[in-house]
Amino acid sequence: MSDPKKDVSEFNEVPEAEVRSRKRHFSISIVWLVPLIAVLIGGWLVFKAFSEKGPEISITFKSAEGLEAGKTKIRYKDVELGQVTKIELTEDLSMVVVTAELVKQAENFLSVNTRFWVVRARVGVSGVSGLGTLFSGAYITLDPGEPGNISHYFKGLENPPLVTTDLPGRHFLLKTESRGSLDIGSPVYYRRIQVGQVVAYDLAEDGQTIIFKVFINAPYHEYVYQNTRFWNASGIDFKIDTQGVQVDTESLVSILIGGISFGIPHEAAPSPTAEGEAVFNLFKNQAEAKARTYLVRTKTVLYFDESVRGLDIGAPVEFWGIQMGQVLDVKLVFDNDKKDFRIRVLVETETERFYEAGFVGSDVDRQKMLEGLLARGFRAQLKTANLLTGKQVVILDFFPDAEPATLTNEGGYPIFPTVPAPMVEISTKFMQILDKIDRLPIDQIGKDLRDTVHGAKQIAESPDILEAIRNLNATLAETRLLVSDLRTKVTPEINSVLEGARQSLANAEQILNADSPLQVKMNTALEEISGAARSLRLLMDYLERHPESLLRGKGQAE
Amino acid sequence: MSRVLKTAQNQGLVSCHTCHLLCRSAGPDAIMTCPRCGTRIHRRKPNSIKRTWALVIAAFIFYIPANVLPITIVVSLGQAQSDTIMSGVIYFIKSGMWPIALVIFVASVFVPLLKLIILTILLITVQRKSSWRQKDRTRLYRITEVVGRWSMVDIFVVTILVALVQLGGLASIQAQPGAVFFCAVVIITLFAAMSFDPRMIWDTEESLNE
Numbered sequence: 001m002s003d004p005k006k007d008v009s010e011f012n013e014v015p016e017a018e019v020r021s022r023k024r025h026f027s028i029s030i031v032w033l034v035p036l037i038a039v040l041i042g043g044w045l046v047f048k049a050f051s052e053k054g055p056e057i058s059i060t061f062k063s064a065e066g067l068e069a070g071k072t073k074i075r076y077k078d079v080e081l082g083q084v085t086k087i088e089l090t091e092d093l094s095m096v097v098v099t100a101e102l103v104k105q106a107e108n109f110l111s112v113n114t115r116f117w118v119v120r121a122r123v124g125v126s127g128v129s130g131l132g133t134l135f136s137g138a139y140i141t142l143d144p145g146e147p148g149n150i151s152h153y154f155k156g157l158e159n160p161p162l163v164t165t166d167l168p169g170r171h172f173l174l175k176t177e178s179r180g181s182l183d184i185g186s187p188v189y190y191r192r193i194q195v196g197q198v199v200a201y202d203l204a205e206d207g208q209t210i211i212f213k214v215f216i217n218a219p220y221h222e223y224v225y226q227n228t229r230f231w232n233a234s235g236i237d238f239k240i241d242t243q244g245v246q247v248d249t250e251s252l253v254s255i256l257i258g259g260i261s262f263g264i265p266h267e268a269a270p271s272p273t274a275e276g277e278a279v280f281n282l283f284k285n286q287a288e289a290k291a292r293t294y295l296v297r298t299k300t301v302l303y304f305d306e307s308v309r310g311l312d313i314g315a316p317v318e319f320w321g322i323q324m325g326q327v328l329d330v331k332l333v334f335d336n337d338k339k340d341f342r343i344r345v346l347v348e349t350e351t352e353r354f355y356e357a358g359f360v361g362s363d364v365d366r367q368k369m370l371e372g373l374l375a376r377g378f379r380a381q382l383k384t385a386n387l388l389t390g391k392q393v394v395i396l397d398f399f400p401d402a403e404p405a406t407l408t409n410e411g412g413y414p415i416f417p418t419v420p421a422p423m424v425e426i427s428t429k430f431m432q433i434l435d436k437i438d439r440l441p442i443d444q445i446g447k448d449l450r451d452t453v454h455g456a457k458q459i460a461e462s463p464d465i466l467e468a469i470r471n472l473n474a475t476l477a478e479t480r481l482l483v484s485d486l487r488t489k490v491t492p493e494i495n496s497v498l499e500g501a502r503q504s505l506a507n508a509e510q511i512l513n514a515d516s517p518l519q520v521k522m523n524t525a526l527e528e529i530s531g532a533a534r535s536l537r538l539l540m541d542y543l544e545r546h547p548e549s550l551l552r553g554k555g556q557a558e
Numbered sequence: 559m560s561r562v563l564k565t566a567q568n569q570g571l572v573s574c575h576t577c578h579l580l581c582r583s584a585g586p587d588a589i590m591t592c593p594r595c596g597t598r599i600h601r602r603k604p605n606s607i608k609r610t611w612a613l614v615i616a617a618f619i620f621y622i623p624a625n626v627l628p629i630t631i632v633v634s635l636g637q638a639q640s641d642t643i644m645s646g647v648i649y650f651i652k653s654g655m656w657p658i659a660l661v662i663f664v665a666s667v668f669v670p671l672l673k674l675i676i677l678t679i680l681l682i683t684v685q686r687k688s689s690w691r692q693k694d695r696t697r698l699y700r701i702t703e704v705v706g707r708w709s710m711v712d713i714f715v716v717t718i719l720v721a722l723v724q725l726g727g728l729a730s731i732q733a734q735p736g737a738v739f740f741c742a743v744v745i746i747t748l749f750a751a752m753s754f755d756p757r758m759i760w761d762t763e764e765s766l767n768e
Contacts, residue, residue, distance in 0.1 A: 014571060014580050014581060014582050015579070015581050015582070015593045015594075016581060016582040016584065016593070017572060017581040017582060017583060017584050017588075017590035017591065017592065017593065017599055018584075018590060018591045018592075018593050019584045019585075019588045019589065019590055020589040020590070020591060031605065031608060031609040031612040031613065031753075032608070032612045034612050034613055034616040034746065035612045035613070035615040035616035035619065037616070038615070038616035038617075038619035038620050038742075038746075039616075039619055041619075041620075041623075042619045042620070042622065042623065045623050045627075071637075071639060135635040135637065136635065136637045137637050
């Protein structure tokens with residue numbers, strides 16, 4: 001059974017397979033192309049993955065709200081640049097570190113200046129943004145920023161930046177003392193067109209001023225000149241004056257979130273366009289901005305030995321009615337040398353006003369000139385500006401009879417000599433009035449008065465007066481008798497007379513009635529008389545023309 | 559060996575693949591055709607080991623992108639989410655749908671890998687002319703053949719979803735490169751299993767006999 005030859009003979013009836021001529025045979029089978037292609041494709045995929053693999057970056061945010069590892073994208077101008085791969089907390093749990101893988105292309109613009117922030121739906125006073133992310137979910141976007149050192153670690157912004165690098169325009173810095181109602185995003189207006197916005201604000205290094213950074217969009221940044229004035233246009237400017245009520249505001253938005261406006265003062269000469277990052281002062285309102293302003297100010301200390309009631313901080317310092325500065329500080333100090341209290345008033349003067357008036361020259365010259373002025377009695381003084389409110393101002397004037405004084409220094413501030421307020425003069429005059437009153441001969445007057453009263457008393461007590469009064473009584477009694485006679489005898493007479501008169505009047509009235517016979521007769525008589533008069537006039541006319549008719553009679557017609 | 563099986567091989571016989579006519583072999587290296595239907599006939603599948611190796615290697619290579627690259631991208635309300643096979647499985651596990659996760663995992667991850675491993679083992683043992691557990695190895699091969707096609711379920715699901723879920727901005731599903739690679743893995747392993755000749759498992763005995 002195991003003999004192969006015998007076995008073969010068993011299958012002799014099985015047909016033999018046909019034999020074909022042998023074709024050329026490749027030593028390598030074509031089937032190896034399949035793994036080769038697989039390797040090629042795989043290799044290509046690996047190469048592609050590596051070549052497209054961009055930088056891995058970490059961004060720290062305060063919260064990962066809306067972010068999801070493996071889903072949240074990083075987009076720039078809505079082009080996908082990468083994807084968040086990992087979200088984890090920092091070790092101190094204060095921040096969230098978002099790790100993202102970017103495409104290779106992104107490597108070119110990643111720098112220390114690149115800013116990342118999360119785009120979410122935001123609703124603010126100045127607008128609504130990112131509504132699309134309500135459906136698509138939040139995503140991270142970026143602003144490439146200026147080229148700089150390459151960095152892979154970023155601090156994410158909590159709010160979108162208002163100005164991105166690709167926005168043409170210019171930044172300016174505005175200095176002011178108080179933030180007011182301005183905030184990031186507050187609009188900047190030029191002729192009531194919104195041309196920019198506040199992008200940042202910060203305290204200056206000295207802690208005294210606030211510096212706002214504003215961005216003016218192109219092409220409006222061309223209108224910011226070196227002498228341009230910026231002012232706070234927040235809220236409503238409400239003014240009542242002789243011309244009526246004036247309400248001034250930029251826009252509803254600026255009422256709500258504040259705003260800044262700018263322009264050049266009317267009297268200003270054109271000046272070149274301001275450079276980017278130029279520093280300007282931010283004025284409180286338009287009026288202040290448009291007013292002539294002097295930026296060079298000197299602080300001076302004044303000492304007063306009297307009450308400064310009514311002298312407020314901000315009260316003006318005037319020289320012949322022109323405001324030269326204002327009061328900055330008023331405080332009480334104790335002078336250890338004189339063992340007395342004094343009032344120390346710090347004022348600032350706009351020195352430029354003096355220069356403008358022609359008070360120029362070198363510092364030494366000015367010092368000499370000032371000494372000359374002091375010698376002539378140039379002093380500061382408190383003066384009541386308003387008698388009703390009692391407000392006081394500081395005035396500068398010449399008091400030739402003031403005690404000689406010189407400028408001294410205290411803590412870097414010059415001390416300007418003062419003279420007492422005119423209040424003292426008023427009291428002097430008051431004393432003079434009192435003196436005059438004092439000098440009046442009041443004793444003499446009193447004596448005279450007493451004598452007069454005494455004389456009057458004597459007259460009143462003399463017997464003549466009693467006699468006179470008695471006579472007067474008798475006269476009065478007689479008069480009373482006379483009057484009663486008049487009443488009893490004369491009055492009935494008068495009554496009857498009056499009765500008769502009344503009757504006469506009634507008669508007369510009857511006679512004068514229009515339909516009384518007398519009236520009719522009178523009318524007739526009067527008509528007769530007028531007829532007679534007419535005839536007489538005719539006769540007289542005739543006689544005038546024909547006087548001869550008196551002799552010859554009325555002649556015949558000739 | 560005391561016991562020698564009578565096989566077509568050692569009897570110099572060969573069977574037609576198409577009409578199953580039994581013929582006498584013309585010689586070990588001769589190129590033969592079936593005298594009845596004219597089909598090319600071979601004693602064993604030609605270049606079986608080489609071909610299978612080539613396909614298995616290709617499948618192994620494609621297996622990597624098939625699992626690493628996303629197979630679908632679901633765009634729902636503007637939010638795009640791409641999924642690999644494993645992320646889909648993890649998603650179903652997280653949402654508590656264990657059975658579906660299991661089906662996907664078995665059909666799409668486990669089975670293709672299993673097939674490739676089985677084929678590799680078979681190839682190695684055949685090349686080494688090992689006589690180790692030939693019966694079990696044959697059974698493994700049968701499992702491979704039967705189960706292999708079911709991996710295509712994943713591809714069908716993806717194609718159906720892509721065709722059905724096109725709701726404009728509301729939701730849409732798109733196939734991603736991973737699906738192509740996965741499809742390639744399944745098809746290539748099918749061909750690899752086909753090109754493997756299980757008779758070779760038993761050929762070792764004959765050579766031992768000889």
